[in-house]
Amino acid sequence: MHRGYRTLVTCAAAVEQRAVKPESEVPGMSAYLDSLRWNNDGLVAVIAQHVDTGEVLMQAYSDRNAICETLQTGLATFYSRSRRERWCKGETSGHFIKVSRVFADCDKDSIIYLGDPIGPACHTGAKTCWFSEAQVGDDGGVSTCGKHEHHAAHSPATTLYALERTIQQRRDEMGQQKEGKPSWTARLLADPVLLCKKVREEAGELCETLEAGEGAERAASEMADLLYHSMVLLNLQGVPMEDVMRVLRQRFGTSGIEEKAARPPKQ
Amino acid sequence: MHRGYRTLVTCAAAVEQRAVKPESEVPGMSAYLDSLRWNNDGLVAVIAQHVDTGEVLMQAYSDRNAICETLQTGLATFYSRSRRERWCKGETSGHFIKVSRVFADCDKDSIIYLGDPIGPACHTGAKTCWFSEAQVGDDGGVSTCGKHEHHAAHSPATTLYALERTIQQRRDEMGQQKEGKPSWTARLLADPVLLCKKVREEAGELCETLEAGEGAERAASEMADLLYHSMVLLNLQGVPMEDVMRVLRQRFGTSGIEEKAARPPKQ
Numbered sequence A, B: 001m002h003r004g005y006r007t008l009v010t011c012a013a014a015v016e017q018r019a020v021k022p023e024s025e026v027p028g029m030s031a032y033l034d035s036l037r038w039n040n041d042g043l044v045a046v047i048a049q050h051v052d053t054g055e056v057l058m059q060a061y062s063d064r065n066a067i068c069e070t071l072q073t074g075l076a077t078f079y080s081r082s083r084r085e086r087w088c089k090g091e092t093s094g095h096f097i098k099v100s101r102v103f104a105d106c107d108k109d110s111i112i113y114l115g116d117p118i119g120p121a122c123h124t125g126a127k128t129c130w131f132s133e134a135q136v137g138d139d140g141g142v143s144t145c146g147k148h149e150h151h152a153a154h155s156p157a158t159t160l161y162a163l164e165r166t167i168q169q170r171r172d173e174m175g176q177q178k179e180g181k182p183s184w185t186a187r188l189l190a191d192p193v194l195l196c197k198k199v200r201e202e203a204g205e206l207c208e209t210l211e212a213g214e215g216a217e218r219a220a221s222e223m224a225d226l227l228y229h230s231m232v233l234l235n236l237q238g239v240p241m242e243d244v245m246r247v248l249r250q251r252f253g254t255s256g257i258e259e260k261a262a263r264p265p266k267q
């Protein structure tokens, strides 16, 4: 299974669930759409963002009907400038983006669809549309890379996911002969007993920052230690942080986390 | 101090650091810029994203010169469509966005500047430009809210930061008389001894998933428990997850995390 690609909703099922009214039949819809700042083509820019990971999935444009439809169906819908028509992402591929919240920016010409993608967001099959990077190198020249096998390396990974990737790289290198001492991550990956000892130890150190009033800076540092070591432990079990985020969303989105946590601890 | 707004670099200092060459003098730059898909106005859409939190900070447009400059200076630069001129974000406000990486999407008409904002990204003083939300309510009508005091509630918070916000809300409610049993979060916030006991316990349970081979689903669930309880502990110490992410970036960006972690544990 592709990571993060869960149950594929069929197009038909999603379409049936819809009962999209024109804007005139939805109270307040026209006033809202009027408040947006449409460009000369009658469009606003739309950014689809992953609710769990924060990844920017894709960027396209919407007309009034597309915003109106997305608000009603909860499925990311755009206006295709090339085909000049309504475009519900996923309607042909099954790779819908389930939109939970819709935001407009300060000057109302850019929208965020915050949501949960079903499958890859990019038509290439990549998880997001950004996998090619440009940099000015040490030689002062611009280098770019769009090699398919480097997609993950050239995606805009934010800190937590960049760390996750670094840990995976250490894991991938484990079989290889390398010069010098193995990295700390490699040592942890190779020694589950040491790793578990460290996770427990770092949790203790985090608690001590509160117990001994060691201050905010120290607390942030110990939390970083705990997160890092825990993520090494998760890597050994093949668990991506995205799955952890999904668990958190599903729990606290329904107050579930409080309910579950309130149960008496296991004996 | 505003959270997350660190040292303000003066405009002058940043400008001095720059030595922006025209595209013709940077090897490979014209080829790269030629590879992008400019609209009829010679622009591409640009999304500025927070490297630590994944927040979409702002969305604007860049021309060839703006992309060329950003790649060289590492400061987010755009083309202002209203003023019809080059626009280095922060040049007047001091609120620069330090861009560490630049990405293009699959069809090369949308760019991500991944970076670290110095101060609020929005000219309104809000952290990001998205703080107004539209939803179709239970009554079938569209409601929007743009109240200044609700900005945080109507920002596109991803799972980790939405959880952080929920914890803070429980904290804010603590003084208030509320019906029924206090939430689990409120109990933890009120009882640091219980909280520390839980953090240590959850770390142990996470380790047990590896030690006892309890499987990936259980590991994700225990990591969610550990993260949640640790975040309650951080809240009590006024430490946002953004600070933890910054620590992680600063460490593993320079392999520092491995170096620090490799030191012998405290005696």
Ligand SMILES: [Zn+2]
Residues within 6 Å of the ligand: A105, A106, A107, A108, A109, A110, B059
């Ligand atoms: Zn805007």
Ligand SMILES: [Zn+2]
Residues within 6 Å of the ligand: A058, A121, A122, A123, A124, A128, A129, A130, B105, B106, B107
């Ligand atoms: Zn794409």
Ligand SMILES: [Zn+2]
Residues within 6 Å of the ligand: A145, A146, A147, A150, A153, A154
């Ligand atoms: Zn590459």
Ligand SMILES: [Zn+2]
Residues within 6 Å of the ligand: A124, A126, A147, A148, A151
């Ligand atoms: Zn590819």
Ligand SMILES: [Zn+2]
Residues within 6 Å of the ligand: A202, A205, A221, A222, A225, A226
């Ligand atoms: Zn530590």
Ligand SMILES: [Zn+2]
Residues within 6 Å of the ligand: A059, B105, B106, B107, B108, B109, B110
């Ligand atoms: Zn595009």
Ligand SMILES: [Zn+2]
Residues within 6 Å of the ligand: A105, A106, A107, B058, B121, B122, B123, B124, B128, B129, B130
């Ligand atoms: Zn703004």
Ligand SMILES: [Zn+2]
Residues within 6 Å of the ligand: B145, B146, B147, B150, B153, B154
């Ligand atoms: Zn509100």
Ligand SMILES: [Zn+2]
Residues within 6 Å of the ligand: B202, B205, B221, B222, B225, B226
């Ligand atoms: Zn647990």
